[in-house]
Amino acid sequence: MPSSTGYLIAAVAASIALFFALWWMLIVGGDEAPWVPAGLAASVLLLVMLSAREVVLRRAWTRYLLENSIPKNSARISNDKPHSATKSYSTSMHAAALATIQKQSAEAETASSPDYHLDVFHLCQNYLESTEQALRANNLSPEKRNAVRRGQERVRTLEKYHLLTWARDSSRILTHEAQKRVRVSDKIETANRAVECLDSALKVLPEAPELNESKLAIREFIASVKxxxxxxxxxxxxxxxxxxxxxxxxxxxxxxxxxxxxxxxxxxxxxxxxxxxxxxxxxxxxxxxxxxx
Known part of the structure; x- marks a missing residue:
């Protein structure tokens, strides 16, 4: 991943290039104020590039926290001081990962796409897997084990919530899209995609009544179309x-x-x-x- 400075320079350079390209095209086209639309387009491009990098960096940082929060089982610890430092590092990394998940969970609530909820669900899965490995390693004190388990309880709640939210919102969007389609085959294909979203969630939460009810409603819609x-x-x-x-x-x-x-x-x-x-x-x-x- 490029450095922050390098990426910023590239983003600014791309925006400037876009500005002058549009400015020249508008001048040739006879626009009286070419710098206004050119400036707006360059500003939008710069904002999009900076926002995209922030999202990528946040997700990469979360993955880093999850992947590096567990000490290797093969590592040999020669004395008590390094051993204590390793345990403290593992617990602090898990705490940082938990804080990141909670932050992204809050951001997903205001996001426009249901896929943000799916991203949080996957982060929760990774967190639970890493903490289970840390607990099985049996090198944490009772207090820290309890702290990790409390974190797991919170993450399991978030995991279920975001999976349900993703399945509900995605299937609803696809169903509305299916209703707007003109061709019968397009209606059925789009509605089946909504069913697939619900089926994937039901593999994790087979007893969720809202998922089964939504699936039945979409099946009835498909039947009515046919x-x-x-x-x-x-x-x-x-x-x-x-x-x-x-x-x-x-x-x-x-x-x-x-x-x-x-x-x-x-x-x-x-x-x-x-x-x-x-x-x-x-x-x-x-x-x-x-x-x-």
Missing amino acids: VAHWVELAERAAFKAHYRRAIDRYKDALFYLERESVKEDVRIAGAERIDREIELLRNRLKLPHKDPE
Whole structure:
């Protein structure tokens, strides 16, 4: 990773280059105040580059804390003083990692993307793994072991919370996106991505009722999309007096209505309506007129 000074110089140089490039293009284009949009664009670029580096450095620092918080089992300690220093170093590093996790947890609450919650969840996993290894090493005093266990309890709470929040928000965003899609295949594909988010969270928290409820709701949405698609095709065929084709399309709708995850009352009501439409079409076929098909 480049040094802070080097990165800052590169960011400023890139911003200046962008400023003069836009300034020249706007002058050629006849803009009366080319320095205003050029300056704004250069400022935005500089802010984005500095913000991106801050995020990368914060995550790298957290990983460093987690990876270096556990003394190597193979290290030989020759006297009590280095041994005590190693234990103190390990505990202090875990405390620093815990503080970093709590800080990023607070930042995730105001972040625009659910992925920030997923990042915190992974940090919590790393912290719990490293502290478990430290506890198994059996070189901590009872007081420090208790402190580490208290930290684990707080992190487990954060781990569960951020995983649930990520799964809930990600699936909600994808479901809303699926509802806005026009093509049926796009609706189903996007909704299935929401289900995948929930499934990945359920592997860690299989007993979470909110995840199972959200998954069922999305499954019902997918079923409604499929059934509505075939019902629409059936209605179009019936409008064109293609009654046999319409009956086949209604049967396709019944197939998905029976196969997909749908509430029982919704399934019964939908099946009754489709059966009535099929019966009406069969009666029309019995009328003394030539079937267009």
